[in-house]
Amino acid sequence: MKAYLIKNGTLITMDPKRRVLPGGAILVEGQRIKKVLNREEADSFSSAKPGAEIIDARGKLVLPGFVNAHGHAAMTLFRSYADDLPLMEWLEKRIWPLEESLEPEDVYWGTLLSILEMLKSGTTTFADMYFFMDEVARAVEESGIRGVLCRGMVGTGDNPGKRLKESEEFCRQWHGQGDGRITTTLGPHAPYTCPPAFLEEVLGLQKKLDVPLQIHLAETEWENSYCRETYSMSPVELVDSLNLFSAPTLAAHCVHVSPGDIEILAAQKVRVAHNPGSNLKLASGIAPLPRMLEAGVVVGLGTDGASSNNNLDMLEEIRLAALIHKGVSKDSRAVPASTALELATCGGAAAVFLEDTGSLEEGKLADLVIFKYQGVPHLTPNHNPVADIVYAAGPRDVDLVMVNGAVLLAKEQFSRLDEERILFETKKRTAALLSRAAGKAKA
Amino acid sequence: MKAYLIKNGTLITMDPKRRVLPGGAILVEGQRIKKVLNREEADSFSSAKPGAEIIDARGKLVLPGFVNAHGHAAMTLFRSYADDLPLMEWLEKRIWPLEESLEPEDVYWGTLLSILEMLKSGTTTFADMYFFMDEVARAVEESGIRGVLCRGMVGTGDNPGKRLKESEEFCRQWHGQGDGRITTTLGPHAPYTCPPAFLEEVLGLQKKLDVPLQIHLAETEWENSYCRETYSMSPVELVDSLNLFSAPTLAAHCVHVSPGDIEILAAQKVRVAHNPGSNLKLASGIAPLPRMLEAGVVVGLGTDGASSNNNLDMLEEIRLAALIHKGVSKDSRAVPASTALELATCGGAAAVFLEDTGSLEEGKLADLVIFKYQGVPHLTPNHNPVADIVYAAGPRDVDLVMVNGAVLLAKEQFSRLDEERILFETKKRTAALLSRAAGKAKA
Numbered sequence A, B: 001m002k003a004y005l006i007k008n009g010t011l012i013t014m015d016p017k018r019r020v021l022p023g024g025a026i027l028v029e030g031q032r033i034k035k036v037l038n039r040e041e042a043d044s045f046s047s048a049k050p051g052a053e054i055i056d057a058r059g060k061l062v063l064p065g066f067v068n069a070h071g072h073a074a075m076t077l078f079r080s081y082a083d084d085l086p087l088m089e090w091l092e093k094r095i096w097p098l099e100e101s102l103e104p105e106d107v108y109w110g111t112l113l114s115i116l117e118m119l120k121s122g123t124t125t126f127a128d129m130y131f132f133m134d135e136v137a138r139a140v141e142e143s144g145i146r147g148v149l150c151r152g153m154v155g156t157g158d159n160p161g162k163r164l165k166e167s168e169e170f171c172r173q174w175h176g177q178g179d180g181r182i183t184t185t186l187g188p189h190a191p192y193t194c195p196p197a198f199l200e201e202v203l204g205l206q207k208k209l210d211v212p213l214q215i216h217l218a219e220t221e222w223e224n225s226y227c228r229e230t231y232s233m234s235p236v237e238l239v240d241s242l243n244l245f246s247a248p249t250l251a252a253h254c255v256h257v258s259p260g261d262i263e264i265l266a267a268q269k270v271r272v273a274h275n276p277g278s279n280l281k282l283a284s285g286i287a288p289l290p291r292m293l294e295a296g297v298v299v300g301l302g303t304d305g306a307s308s309n310n311n312l313d314m315l316e317e318i319r320l321a322a323l324i325h326k327g328v329s330k331d332s333r334a335v336p337a338s339t340a341l342e343l344a345t346c347g348g349a350a351a352v353f354l355e356d357t358g359s360l361e362e363g364k365l366a367d368l369v370i371f372k373y374q375g376v377p378h379l380t381p382n383h384n385p386v387a388d389i390v391y392a393a394g395p396r397d398v399d400l401v402m403v404n405g406a407v408l409l410a411k412e413q414f415s416r417l418d419e420e421r422i423l424f425e426t427k428k429r430t431a432a433l434l435s436r437a438a439g440k441a442k443a
Helices: A039-043 A074-077 A087-100 A103-120 A134-145 A161-176 A197-209 A219-233 A236-243 A257-269 A276-281 A288-296 A314-329 A337-344 A346-351 A385-391 A418-440 B039-044 B075-077 B089-099 B105-120 B132-142 B160-174 B196-209 B221-229 B235-241 B259-267 B276-281 B289-294 B314-329 B339-346 B346-351 B385-389 B417-443
Strands: A003-012 A020-029 A032-037 A051-055 A060-064 A066-068 A123-130 A148-154 A183-184 A213-217 A249-253 A271-274 A298-301 A370-372 A397-402 A408-412 B003-014 B020-029 B032-037 B052-056 B060-064 B066-068 B123-130 B146-154 B182-184 B215-216 B248-253 B271-274 B298-301 B368-372 B398-403 B406-410
Touching: A003 A385, A003 B235, A020 A039, A032 A039, A032 B182, A039 B417, A060 A385, A066 A298, A066 A314, A074 A103, A074 A123, A074 A134, A074 A418, A087 A418, A103 A123, A103 A134, A103 A408, A103 B182, A123 A134, A123 A346, A123 A397, A123 B052, A134 A148, A134 A161, A134 A183, A148 A161, A161 A183, A161 A197, A161 B075, A213 A236, A219 A236, A219 B314, A236 A257, A249 B339, A271 A288, A271 A346, A276 A314, A276 B314, A288 A298, A298 A314, A298 A337, A298 A346, A314 A385, A314 B276, A314 B314, A337 A346, A337 A385, A337 B123, A385 B398, A408 A418, B003 B160, B003 B368, B003 B385, B020 B039, B032 B039, B060 B385, B066 B298, B066 B314, B066 B346, B075 B089, B075 B105, B075 B123, B075 B398, B075 B417, B089 B417, B105 B123, B105 B132, B105 B368, B105 B398, B105 B417, B123 B132, B123 B346, B123 B398, B132 B146, B146 B160, B160 B182, B160 B196, B221 B235, B235 B248, B259 B289, B271 B289, B271 B346, B276 B314, B289 B298, B298 B314, B298 B339, B298 B346, B314 B339, B314 B385, B339 B346, B339 B385
Parallel strands: A003 A051, A003 A060, A066 A123, A123 A148, A148 A183, A213 A249, A249 A271, A271 A298, B003 B052, B003 B060, B066 B123, B123 B146, B146 B182, B215 B248, B248 B271, B271 B298
Antiparallel strands: A003 A020, A020 A032, A060 A370, A370 A397, A397 A408, B003 B020, B020 B032, B060 B368, B368 B398, B398 B406
């Protein structure tokens, strides 16, 4: 069994019992964290642990890897393709025509492109809702990252039953694959694209498969108006009335939630993926994060797809979460640095149903990131590692990324991915996709 | 005279007449841009320009360097020293006690630290208001960056006349130094720290020296209340009533400005430094940027000091400016990418009284940045260079920085600064500063 001893670093464990351990050490055996040691424990721990490869983290910070709790990975192909447009114009005129022309291989390469970017910025787990999900799962399996995957299901149009069937097959085929790195959920897209009868079918399938749900919820004012007009309920109330929250549920966005909605989310233990960058860029609004946290809602952070962000950098979402709620609420104590970091680590892990990750604790899965810290101008003079990570660090500071006990990125080199080939294929496929879409538009 | 020919890159000129030039070239002679060539012009331009050093920018983007229009550079020493506190508690209990213990050499090294960070993230000009300004000017002179500097003056307490005298001496000694890279202004701190009689003295000195002004203005609700209660005017109205805007003025923040205030700013040609990160972090609020731009106010972007940000990365401010106003105004077309980039380049240059910089145009000073672009995962598939810079690029993409025709940073190496020494000195001096401050607190 492969073992690593990570030594001499400052551990930001996100374990509430022992938050920051300067000069600590971590022993990884196989897929898991075997020991987390403070400085004294590390000093007396035999450095001659036979067979353990030493990783010297002197002058560096060791953190749990970030969890990207909501996104559509392959949409990296559409990064900066269409920006600064109203949501429906952006979707209907620019994004959907491209998505209609997507081929399975596009999704495979687009997902690999997203994984390059996510690993380089310290993300070790991502939640994903898209289509051609076999391709996404294949990319996760090959790359070594952890993925919480679902086929996004729209309940209208031709044959929604086919999407349920695909989802069931996807869950049966992929759940637990990749040494357990792949977990699966059902993915009803949103209350405005899935009528109640369809959501009830989804719930039936959920009971049969015993998997969680991912859904978009209360993203825009338009969605709230639509639900009120059609069902005389808010989106949260509607989904609750259908008993969907009896399943473990991850609800993305929750921008437009009333105090009553927040009570429901908390009482039903619904997890929320807060996507500050995407919500700002699409002008959806600003979710009441402080109020959700106060109510005890489990919240993670997500980037959403790269076409509405336009990047997959979790440090940026952490910073946005820490900054915007202070400005909007006029309270400089809102979402302090440590809370923002929780959202991206232990909070995100709980949000995506993986309580076995998200902190550096003995027995947990070894998903971690080492950041450069000492000797970095924009982090000097190193007064406070948590504040420095939240308010000043960037992807350039990522030194090493480990998922499931395997080193996937070190010294800017990927161990399992061919970066050049992925860049080549994604550019080639994007060009072909654009010309297919242009051809369709003419026809 | 040293000359460079930058070839094969995509030029994002910020020249409204010819915005983006793929495959363009720039000839730099001495301190200035001699030629800006599109692809055809570049192809027919003799590559055998005798003596010009070739910089191959193939697959890269060439932009004007960023202008950081407001800050307190040496406050990098306080980065992450105190966060998530109410403004007055943060200032009175944490920051001011440290500032009282600052020595001139601290400001010198702290400013050099800030210059390392600014150059690494593509900033070529910064505006600065602090004290021990000779040290700041010395750091600017030695480093090769461009600085628009003023001694921050408080008009209360002991001997405010001394600060006027220091300011005058500073302007006389330093204006135009460093081959013209140093320009000076007067720096009355704010309406709430400078009573009207003092502001009138400042204006008198301004007329004598013919230099512009930098001032903090309408940063917080508290400041507005204070001015209303004390003078029955808003901060903008108060300063206007004293005729201060008859001098070219750069007003930092302008968070709490009414439509009437905005009319005054536009009519009086007051430049505004918008500091979205600092305003959010200190919970000051969100400036009405779209309304100021609509009214024709000249706006630049600033980071403010690293203790309220906590970094000096202009790409982050560009992104915040492009994102938050969309979310707050619920208009996805607010502050489009190209506008956000203008704020940090040509807008910032106009804001800091340096219209001779801020775009890639023939005859302007050669302040520019080359960004990596092709082959960068988080910028792939390169659909739109402006959107990619604004929404996805980071300091890690900076490949080369030129100021005043001199290459200051290339391949992560500084040509004029000793990075290791600066890191060593700033850490050493910060430790000494903390122990001096602790000693004073005990005494």
